[in-house]
Amino acid sequence: MNELFxxxxxxxxxxxxxxxxxxxxSNLETGLFAVQSADFFPIAPEEELKK
Known part of the structure; x- marks a missing residue:
């Protein structure tokens, strides 16, 4: 059986x-899912983006 994700x-x-x-x-057959990784990113405050 081939599982599709x-x-x-x-x-x-x-x-x-x-x-x-x-x-x-996410497993297409069962609908179950798992978190594989989490990556964290810095974001410029919105005030700086408006400059």
């Missing part, structure tokens, strides 16, 4: 200066 990337803003990107896999 799909990859899902989910972003979440933690606060004004950081975010996390979750890399998840």
């Amino acid at each position: 799909t990859e899902v990337m989910v972003w979440k803003r933690i606060d004004a200066c950081s975010a996390v990107r979750y890399s998840c896999v």
